[in-house]
Amino acid sequence: MSALAWIAVLVFVTAYVxxxxxxxxxxxxxxxxxxxxxxxxxxxxxxxxFSEESGIDWNVIFLLLGMMLxxxxxxxxGLFEYVAIWAAKKARGRPFPIMVILIVVTGVVSAxxxxxxxxxxxxxxxxxxxxxxxxPPVPFLIAEVLASNIGGAATLVGDPPNIIxxxxxGLTFNDFLSVMAPLVLAxxxxxxxxxRIMFRSAFRYDAERVERVMxxxxxxxxxxxxxxxxxxxxxxxxxxxxxxxxxxxxxxxxVALLGGLLLLALSRxxxxxxxxxxxxxxxxxxxxxxxxxxxxxxTGVIDxxxxxxxxxxxxxxxxxxxxxxxxxxxxxxxVDNIPxxxxxxxIVAELVDAAGGNDKAQVLWWALAIGADFGGNATAVGxxxxxxxxxxxxxxxxxxxxxxxxxxxxxxxxxSVALAVPYLWLRFF
Numbered sequence: 430m431s432a433l434a435w436i437a438v439l440v441f442v443t444a445y446v447x448x449x450x451x452x453x454x455x456x457x458x459x460x461x462x463x464x465x466x467x468x469x470x471x472x473x474x475x476x477x478x479f480s481e482e483s484g485i486d487w488n489v490i491f492l493l494l495g496m497m498l499x500x501x502x503x504x505x506x507g508l509f510e511y512v513a514i515w516a517a518k519k520a521r522g523r524p525f526p527i528m529v530i531l532i533v534v535t536g537v538v539s540a541x542x543x544x545x546x547x548x549x550x551x552x553x554x555x556x557x558x559x560x561x562x563x564x565p566p567v568p569f570l571i572a573e574v575l576a577s578n579i580g581g582a583a584t585l586v587g588d589p590p591n592i593i594x595x596x597x598x599g600l601t602f603n604d605f606l607s608v609m610a611p612l613v614l615a616x617x618x619x620x621x622x623x624x625r626i627m628f629r630s631a632f633r634y635d636a637e638r639v640e641r642v643m644x645x646x647x648x649x650x651x652x653x654x655x656x657x658x659x660x661x662x663x664x665x666x667x668x669x670x671x672x673x674x675x676x677x678x679x680x681x682x683x684v685a686l687l688g689g690l691l692l693l694a695l696s697r698x699x700x701x702x703x704x705x706x707x708x709x710x711x712x713x714x715x716x717x718x719x720x721x722x723x724x725x726x727x728t729g730v731i732d733x734x735x736x737x738x739x740x741x742x743x744x745x746x747x748x749x750x751x752x753x754x755x756x757x758x759x760x761x762x763x764v765d766n767i768p769x770x771x772x773x774x775x776i777v778a779e780l781v782d783a784a785g786g787n788d789k790a791q792v793l794w795w796a797l798a799i800g801a802d803f804g805g806n807a808t809a810v811g812x813x814x815x816x817x818x819x820x821x822x823x824x825x826x827x828x829x830x831x832x833x834x835x836x837x838x839x840x841x842x843x844x845s846v847a848l849a850v851p852y853l854w855l856r857f858f
Contacts, residue, residue, distance in 0.1 A: 434728035437471040441721055445763065448810060449831045456710045459717025466724035476727050482771050483723035485716050488682040489545075489589070489767075489813060493712060495685025496549045499664060501706035502696045504553060506657045510650035513557035514642065522639030524564050524632040528572055529621055531555060535573045536580030536617045540610075542671060543681060544581035544588060544814045548574055552821045563638045566827050568628035571834055574818045575620060575806050575841050581814075582802035583613040586672065590770040590801045597774040598781070598794045608795055612852050616803075616845045623844065627837055656696055663692040711820035718810065722764050731764070731772045746784050750796045750853060753777070757800025758846045762807030762839075770801050792857040799849045807842040809834040 430438075444462035448455045466472050476483045503509065520526035531551065539547045551573055559566035581587035585595050585605040594600065651657055667688035671681050693700055725731050760769050777793050784790035805812030809819055809831045815838070822829045 430730060430733055431728065433469065433471055434730050434733075436469060437466065437724045437728045438730055440465050440469070440471070441725055444721060445810075449808075449835075451831055455831075456714045456717070459714045459721065461717075463717040463720035466721055471724035472720060472727045476723055477720045480723070483726040485719040485723075486767060488680055489719075490712055490715060491682040492543065492685045493545060493549075493715070493813075493817065494707065495667075495682070495687070495689035496546050497707045498689030498703060499660070499667070499685075499692055500549050500553065501703040502656070502692050502698060503550075503660050503664075504706065505653070505696075505698060505703075506660055507650045507652035508657055508660070509553045509557055511647045512554045513561060514645050514647045514650060516554070517558050517561060517639075517642045518645075518647075522562060522642055523634060524562065525625060527558060527562075528569055528624060528628070528632075531558075531569060531573055532576040532617065532621055532624065535576040536613075536620075539577040539580035540583040540587045540613070542668065543586070544577035544812070545817055546671075546685070547577050547580075548814045548818050549821075551577075552818055556821075556825050556827075561638065561642050563635045564633055565631050566825070567822065567829055567833070568624075568631040570818050570822055570827075571829065571837055572620070572624045572628065574812075574814050575838060576617065577814045578802065578806045578812050579613055579616050579620060579845065582799065583610045588766075588802050590766045591798055593767070593770045593774055594794055594798050597778055598791070600791070600794060605798075608856070609798065612799070612849060615852075616848055619844060619848065620841060623841060627840070659695050660692060663688050663695070708817065708820040708824065711817055714816060714820075715813070718765065718816075725764065726772060731760075731769065734760070736776065746790065746792070747854075747858060749780060749784075750792050750857075751850070753793055754796040754800045754846060754849060754853070757797055758804030758807065758842060761801045761804030762811045762842065765810075766801040766805050766812065770797065773797055789857055792853055795853065795857075796849075799853075800846065803842055803845040803849070806838045806845070807835065808838060811838070 440462055444458050447453050447458045463477070467474075467477060472483060478484055516527060516530055520530060535547055535551050538551075552570060555569045555573060556566050559569055578588070582591070583606070585591050585600075585602045591605060595605070667684055670677060670679065670684040674681055674684060693703055696703075757769070757773070774797075777797050781790045781793050784793070805815070809815050809829070815834065819829050819834065
């Protein structure tokens with residue numbers, strides 16, 4: 430690698446350490462790291478702002494912005510309170526069954542929607558349920574974001590890396606569903622068991638609070654029925670457009686932004702007040718992180734690492750599968766999995782062709798997908814959904830530290846990827 434590439438690695442590692450140790454605000458670190466990358470020439474304006482492979486992923490930024498606007502309007506209708514009371518009453522106020530409900534809902538919905546969209550919708554409900562029952566919300570939020578990253582792996586549209594892989598490999602929606610969904614279902618079941626152990630101290634039962642919740646009427650929580658109907662129609666249209674975006678020729682980001690602005694206009698609410706609910710620090714953090722990772726892509730660091738890993742096992746299908754699976758999980762825990770998968774895809778395509786291009790050789794694509802999707806759970810910055818939930822929690826006064834998330838996410842990631850090993854062997858070998 431060039432001297433500039435080593436400097437880019439040093440800048441990224443330093444920024445990552447500062448984010449992990451939380452000595453400096455993560456937004457300031459991300460922006461500072463991005464500024465240094467630009468100043469040093471590790472990346473430039475063309476790459477940072479306009480490149481799909483090495484720049485800010487504006488589709489992610491505007492998808493988040495549009496969905497945050499929709500959530501901001503929904504919060505003012507009382508719908509979240511309605512769902513929170515319903516969920517608490519269904520579980521009869523018992524915290525663990527409530528967590529199971531939220532994990533299942535998040536996992537299933539994440540398979541149909543982008544996982545970031547899912548956590549944006551579920552997190553406000555979670556905060557309200559926990560507040561009503563007097564239980565700490567942090568374990569519930571962490572469990573949900575883990576479920577969203579796992580559930581999103583089940584389908585072609587559930588996680589952005591899957592879309593990139595499908596584009597390169599020619600794998601279809603049904604291919605993803607048939608190969609990934611059984612593994613995802615098994616991992617979600619294991620996640621429920623792990624959460625019962627990891628968060629056992631959070632399942633406090635307050636009989637007095639539960640009695641008060643059971644006495645509530647869900648319908649009384651609705652503050653504006655007209656706006657609920659309008660919001661649900663717009664949200665439904667957005668979700669349908671998400672699933673049909675290839676036919677419509679509209680990116681999900683455009684759909685989300687159009688939906689958010691339309692709902693804001695129809696709501697007759699003060700746009701300034703709704704805009705205050707947007708997680709602006711989270712969006713800025715993403716922009717800085719994308720530029721820093723882009724510096725690694727532009728200077729060839731990620732490409733060098735990828736070639737070194739795959740070159741070591743070329744022609745040996747099972748070792749290549751295992752290295753790709755575990756290396757993808759490890760790297761996706763450190764850098765965003767979108768640019769990683771974009772960089773690895775052409776290399777994996779060459780390996781698949783070299784292995785004969787048959788159905789058995791396709792296991793390399795699945796190893797890449799599983800590693801990248803599940804690896805995002807390992808750290809607080811491993812996936813977009815993680816960063817979004819940390820921002821929501823901090824605004825609500827329940828700060829989740831980098832290590833507060835990672836100590837649970839790392840356990841779940843290692844077990845999830847380990848479960849994929851026998852699955853891939855039985856399925857393809």
